[in-house]
Each structure stands twice: as structure tokens, then as C-alpha cells.
Amino acid sequence: MASSAVSYARENQQRFLGELKNFLRIPSISTLEEHKSDVQKAADFVASELRRIGMENVEIIPTKGHPLIYADWLHAAGKPTVLMYAHYDVQPPDPLDEWLSPPFEPTERNNNIYARGAVDDKGQLWMEVKALEALMKAGGGKLPLNVKVIIEGEEEVGGESIAEYVRKQKTKLKADFALVCDTELFAPDLPTLCVGLRGLVYTELEAVGPKTDLHSGMYGGAAPNPFFGLIEIISKLKDSKGKVLIPGFYKDVKAPTKDELKAWKRLPFKDEAFRKAEVGSSVLTGEKEYPTLYRLWARPTVEVHGMPGGFTAPGAKTVIPAKAAAKVSMRMVPNQDPDDILKKYTAYVKKLTPKGIETKIKVWSKGPACVVGTDNRYIKAATEALHDTFKKDTVFIRSGGSIPIVTDFQDFRMC
């Protein structure tokens, strides 16, 4: 049956691609209030396709934020149950002038589709839906195992609603394993299973100096500047060699196994090619004593993503702003506990905060790392299925990214 499903998918590939492009045209940017109706539109688009291909109990579940989509098909008695996950929301597309083609007008170049969300995560989501369609067709309206689908629209903004839903609906969502389609093939045509993710603590570090914006001519030299406060703090979070300086930060870090490290060394990866083709900087940075993939997949880091506040338009305005902030995130690895790290970070920031400045930390999202053993029976089954299709051995990778819901799945023994 699998091979006839594959044939069906091959025969219908052009239609599948056309549908995916329509999906990509919906600017479902979850973080921007003005795109709220587009996010709803993307949810409707997915739910209506799940209904059309024969999935049952399809629901669009309202939340405090953006809707969840649930669907199932549970008639394969005695077979395992999979919980399939993906997300239909995307990141903002700015800066717009760096796109070669418009972010919401999918364009094919170099055998790729370029559009915001094409690989994160609409392409993978549509692949899941189309796999269900193909298996359903090949099975005469039946699937070879029990399937529950849960799809969210807040992955890019912390995934709070799905986390709440998963905690409340443990029975409804109970499954034998979870399939999280939000990662990548390591190289074209190389069957890949991602078995590990870094965790994430994403904060906004807010600093207040004077009570109102001041003129730097009249007050510069006596009024505390919140930007200097932030810079003083952040310059001490990480040293120039990439080592995080928060006391106790590395204490619980668990290294990958020797087998994993050996396998990573065999992957088709060259620092120099990665630097040139992907990063495009003059050098790679970070802890020199760890190989690049090790740093990316299994070492924790600190980054700054933006510093809102003050004057940012072209030109000159001599303001000492009352407030400024920094978006500071930390990637976690096994076995770091996000709450523990947040506590250490908060205490350290407090200690570093200079006189005249008040700091406050807002937490935008928080989740631990997650790693699955490659001897897991569903990982083995997936490996065999991939071999059937690709005729190649699967490589096991991790991802440096974070998918918060994976932790929740893990918490009720699905990962």
C-alpha cells in the first residue's frame, strides 16, 4: 500500500504544489495583530483540506490567541496511534528589501520554492496532509494506523494556546508517538530524522533611566541612559570567545553520546562551505573547542535579537530615552532547566544593573531541550520507511532550534 501511496503522490505532485503555493500566499504572521484575520484564513484553509481528504472530527478550536486545528481517523484497530504536529503561522517577513521575490508570492528558483514559511512550516505541514491524502486514497479510504492531527497557529509566538490545550486534553490526544514535522533534510535527497532540539528562554530585558525622554544636550553627562545600562549588562553576559558568563549556566549541561558525536562527524558538512553559503560572514564565531555542529546542536548560547527604544529613524535626534529594552534569548541543551536558568539570569542581571537604572525581565517564551534515543521503535519504523523511498540510510541529526510543544508531548510520554 505504501508504494501505491507513493505513486499517487508522484502523479498528483503538480496539484500538491499548486495547493501549497495558495497556502503560502496567506500572510499568517502570528506576531502581528493586523494579520489576525490572515492567521484565521490559514487555519480555515488547512481544516477544510483535512475534511476534504476524509479526516474525521475536524475542529477549528478557538483560543485566547490563534486557533488550533484538530482532526483524527481512528479505525485501525490494534494499530499504533500517531499524533501529527505542524504549525500554520509564520515569522514576519521584514526586512522586505532583502527578498529577491515577494515573501507571500511563492516563486520557484534553483528547484526550491521561495516564500515566507515555505520551510517553516507550511511546506512540511502540507506534506503531512498530502501524505494522509495519498495513504487514504491508496487504502481505499482507510489509513494503515490511527492518526490524530494537532496543528497550531502560535508556534512563532511561544505556543501558549497549544500548551494549555495539550495539558487539558491528555486523553483526547493520547498517542503512541508524536511526529513533529518542523525540521529539515540535512542535504537534498538525504533521509533525515531530527531526534533532538535545543530549548529556549526568550526574554525582554527592559531598562528605565529618567522619568521622561530627555535632551542629551541639556542632560547628557548627568542623566542615566538606559541604553548604556543595557550595554553594560549585556556585554557581561557572554565573553568575546562565546562563553556565557552567567554563574552556573553550564552546570547541568549533558554532552551528546560518543556515538552521536561520531555520527555527526560523518555528515556531509564543511565549516568553510557553511560559513560561505549560509552565514556569509568573514569568520564563524563561538566556542572554538567545540566543532560547529556540536556548538549549534548541543551547546547553550545567548543572543540579542533587537533593542527597541529611543530614536531609530534615519537622521539624528539627541534623545536620552526614558526606556529602552533588549530582546535577549538563551538556547538550552539537555539537562538544563529553563526555570533554573531564568533564575540565574535574573539574579545576574540584577547584580549587573548599574546605579540610576531599573531593570525588569519579561519572559516571552520558555521550554527545555528534548532528545529521543535512536533505538526507539518508531524511529526504527520511520528509518525503514525512509529507506523504502530514498533507498538510502537515514542520518540522525539534532536541531539548534526549539519547538516548545515537543516538551509538552514529552511530558505525557509521547517523545
Added chain:
Amino acid sequence: MASSAVSYARENQQRFLGELKNFLRIPSISTLEEHKSDVQKAADFVASELRRIGMENVEIIPTKGHPLIYADWLHAAGKPTVLMYAHYDVQPPDPLDEWLSPPFEPTERNNNIYARGAVDDKGQLWMEVKALEALMKAGGGKLPLNVKVIIEGEEEVGGESIAEYVRKQKTKLKADFALVCDTELFAPDLPTLCVGLRGLVYTELEAVGPKTDLHSGMYGGAAPNPFFGLIEIISKLKDSKGKVLIPGFYKDVKAPTKDELKAWKRLPFKDEAFRKAEVGSSVLTGEKEYPTLYRLWARPTVEVHGMPGGFTAPGAKTVIPAKAAAKVSMRMVPNQDPDDILKKYTAYVKKLTPKGIETKIKVWSKGPACVVGTDNRYIKAATEALHDTFKKDTVFIRSGGSIPIVTDFQDFRMC
């Protein structure tokens, strides 16, 4: 004659105030395109009053931006010539909900007039015009010295048009001294002359790391982050005690005279009142070894005004941006040379720039400090005139701010 001019002014005070209020009702906000016609209206208002009181050669001079106003009266043979400056444009009034009375409906409270522009600079401008009127009336249609008036409508937006005009019209504007009415009385009823301004070098420090925006999950730990590059550099521009660390930065700094410092100590100024009422921070910062007014008026500083780039909207986006920037300015004091300081700053930034990051410096504005000796003959004459009216000694202050046009006046020996 001066005293009869003062009498005339006292007799006509209510009319003068009524006219000023009409002037304040015109929302001449130079930075907002939708107020362009109001800015023009304010120019017409001033020009027509200059004509009415007997000034000659009154011109409204169109520019690329908002118009300049010129007027003169040059019949005092053998007497000095003054160039009088003010501006008729104002800042935007937002945030509107913090006004106790509407910004463009002048209201008297606590013996003050509250309206946008009342003290910056329409009040001072109208005082200049009314002084000319009173002197003209008292002198039977004649002024006691030669007067040239130049008034601009772009002071709040960089003052480009007047700078261009002044450079081109050196002969037309030639004078023995310039009277710049855009500063304050240090306290009510305290005759004050501002005899010094700090200079300014305002730069945009741009940093580039990766060639495109990267996801911090996929690349964090190996890709250089331009925000960390900027933070590493800026954290070394100034230490936590307010000392600027750019090598050679203080080399040419000329301290105020002992007389000046003594005079500043006698001014009605209390650190604690200034901190609470004006700055509103928990402490005042900066070089502790210098008193506050000394720091504000006669010590150079470095400030950061904003850090454009990356993700700054509410929420979380895990981006390592390709580019980020910092608006970094330096206030100059006598005898620092802005070009020399810019050279030292540029060399130091280059030295501090970490591997993987490229930096570039854009200069938004650049002008030296300007201080006039209190033994200057026009300063002395002004002091005597102030004593006649206030029956008090004049205090000499400086301002920590910069008025770009003052440098242009100075360049052709008017200051």
C-alpha cells in the same frame, strides 16, 4: 531712550501678550508634512509684524523646506550691527494626553504661559520683535544701532536651509555680533546670558555580521551577531563612572575659567531638586569629580540614542540580524576639534571591532563648541542693559546643547 522703550513695553504688555498668544495658536510643526501651511502661516505672521513696526527689506525667503524671514534697519551710521536670530517652528506636541491645557491654546497658570513653543522659541522670538518695536517707538522711528534679523522655520528639523543661506549670504548677513534668542533665564527674574554651547558629533555606527538575517536556533553559537559586536564596542567607549575611554578624547579639553566656575556655584541650583523635578531617576550619573552643571556645560560625553535593527515589535522573533546600528553622539567642549575627535573615535571603533563583524561610521552632524568670553564688549553692553531693567547682576551660564547655526555664525566671526 532705553528707559522710555521700557516704559512703552510696560504700557503695551497686555497687547504684546495677546499677540504672542495669537502666534502660539498657529501649529507650526516643522517636522509634520500636514502642517506645512501652518508653518507658512507663522512665517507670514512674523514677517507682517516686522513690516508693521517699521523694519525694512522684509523678505519671506522660500527654501527647499520651510521659509526664512529676513529684515533689516541700517541707518545708525557709525554704530555696530547686530544679527538677531530666532525660529518660529515648534516640536510636535505628542503625547497629547500629558498636556493639562491644549498645546495650541495658550493658557496662563502660575504666572506662566503654557503652549507648544511658548519657550522654544516663539516667546523669545516675540520678545525680540517687541524690543525692536519699543526701541523704534522710543527713538521716533529710529533704532540705536543697525539691525539684521534672520528667522528660520527648520530649527527643530536640523536647520539645513538657514545653514545653506548663511554660507551663501555672508556679506548680506555680516554683523559685529549675533544675538541668539533660543535659551532661557536660569531662574525667574534672574537676568541670564548664555555664553557657551557644547558642540556635537552625531554618528551612526553600523555593524554587519552574517550576509542575511539568520534564525538563532539554526545558527546561534556559530554566526556573529552584529548586536553583540556593537555592544562589545560601545561598552568600551565609556566606563561605568562616565569617563570616555576613546584614547586622546580629553587631550584638548579646555576647562572653564576659575571665575566661571565660581559663578556657577552661586547659581540657584540643587542636585537633588534637579534630579527629582527634571531627570526623575534614582541617582544622577557621570563623572563624580565634577559638579553637575560643570558636567552638563563643560565636560564632553558619549551617548547612545537608539539601536536600529533586528526585531523590535512586541513579542519574540529569534533572529540574528545581518545588520544592526547604534546612534552614537559625542558632545564637544572647547577646544576639542570635531574632526580630530571623529578620527580618534573611528580608529578606536576599528580597533574594538570583533572578528566576524564589519563596522562603518556614518556622520549625521558635526560642529564644535562655542564659548564667548564674558569680557566681550557686547556681552558687557548686554549686562549693563539687563542691570538697568532687572536691577540685578547678570548670571552667565552655558548650555549643554548645541545650536548648529551658531557654528555657522562663528565661522564668519560673529560669535
